[in-house]
Amino acid sequence: MKIRIIATGILGVVGLVTLAPAAVDKFSGYVELEGRFFFRDPLYEGQRENNGSLAVEPEYYHEWDNGSSFTFTPFARADTADTERTHFDIRELNYLHLGEGYEVRAGVSKVFWGVAEFVHLVDIINQTDLVEHLDEEQKLGQPMVQLSLPREWGVVDVFVLPWFRERTFPGGKGRLRTEPEVDVDHARYESGAEEHHLDLAARYSHTIGDFDFGIYQFRGTGREPTLLPELDKHGKPTLIPYYEQINQTGLDMQLVTGQWLWKLEGLYRTGQEENFFGGVGGFEYTFVGVCQSKLDVGLVGEYAYDTRCDEATTVFQNDAMAGLRLTPNDAASTEFLLGYMKDTQNSSSAMSLEASRRFGENWKLSLEIWGFFDVASEDPLAAIRQDDFIRVRLAYYF
């Protein structure tokens, strides 16, 4: 017994000396050329018809022997039409300290919460970089100190968010915007501290067998502004983003049973004009290896609800969504995703088709088509009803 312990000890030491991972330095990222072509004429004065852009997102990553790391990820896009879309952001600039039973991340970082495919309802830490894309999946870097405590009974995360990021909105020459346009230079806050208000969040998440869930409380500046119709100093109509102080409780859960994934997100928010519940629930069903081939077919169905109904600041206030995902599992990683969204109370609907594949080892071509149909005048989509478009991206990854 003793011999075995000693032997293990020696092996352990040898292991530490010879096998400890050396410090890692990594430089990676992508450069992307983008074109967006709109099928119909612009609805508003001053809007350019189409646009092209060039974006770059390099990343530097350093990891020390003890597992602690440093990440720096700047992002920039230059757009031919919209000066608001020409923008720079620090997506990440943070130090991660890996301790015994805890992790601390300090700096600018990105955090995602949620399970649904079409709607990202409970995700709140990072602000949406809306000029990037209307799917609201692109986020601005958020300054934070995050303490994470992984335990056997779940993970507790505490966030201190000292500086707020304002949402980006397309400018006057850009498509996919509101009319009147949003005046991002004159945003207002409920808090006298404005963007320096100290926001706080805490989340508990855990996995029990086939069941994943998370629950959180957020207190601070709401990420989703109320847009106030006003006149600017020249008497021109404009929309002023107004950021309230909110309290939000959020929940996300997911259950896997065979081919099925069952998903649910819910939130309760106070502090804006009206207190409300929001929810999105649905499923994802996957046929793997259809007809003895390598093709996987996924079906997604979701329904989103918001108790504010037409007063909601979201497009998804009472909508049903369906998706079809095709993954041929070829060497080029080709993927297709067809999405359909329908408002259950008015005639509005939207459709999207996304396809992508790799060329060689480093190039990736992505194609998206978006269409808006029978948009009702009271629907939030009404502002962009003429903006059906096709988006082509060619990216080089390094």
Added chain:
Amino acid sequence: MKRYVWILGLLAAGWPAAGAMTAGEEKGTAIFREADRRDEGFEDFTADMKMILRNKKGDESIRELRTRTLEGKEDGDKSLLIFDSPKDVQGSAFLSFTHKKGDDDQWLYLPALKRVKRISTSNQSGSFMGSEFAYEDFTSQEIEKYTYQWIRDEVYQEMDCFVVERYPVNKKYSGYTRQVVWIDKEEYREWKIDYYDRKDKLLKTLTAEGYKKYLDKHWRAGKLRMVNHQNEKTSELLITNYAFQTGLTDEDFNQNSLKRAK
């Protein structure tokens, strides 16, 4: 009708438990138990992998990844796979907890959205990164996941081998009806596996090369070659830099470690 099916199910479930294993089943099970016993105590290991995908015409596509595995004591192993190339999937990572009983738990981390996605159970029969390997060929082969039947003894590459068939316990989500495995009698290493698809047609053959012994006990292959007989594509997996007992713990296999894996 329903009751009839239920009784059939009961019969099927009760049959092996009643101790009615045939001699072939007993021998097959004993061979895999012995193979499992011989590899016990590796604690954890890490390795680098390079996968070369080849189609009929000979076009190649490369994937590079790293693997970390933690030996399970009461339950199955835990493993983490980190993707390094192609560059557009760099930083993606796959976490799996295999279970001796019931379905495995699997999650995929997508770095662009910082999102962890749960993977459905049926995914195990799906293609791994577009290769001819399925996820279930990659994850830990817990002994309880199959029933076994010794078929015959045979010489394979000048080694005396057992030839054993194994049948997945979870027939619903496995892509195979059976696998035929060649295991050498001396060291209990798997040298060749024939995979039969759901229609019991020969689908793929895996061959192993370059076995090396680590810590004077644990045999690991340096090269695995999967040939798909139906689409004539091959996937070659080259495994280097094996390191054992590196001190990994459960904390290296949770959602936090999945998200920070780079």
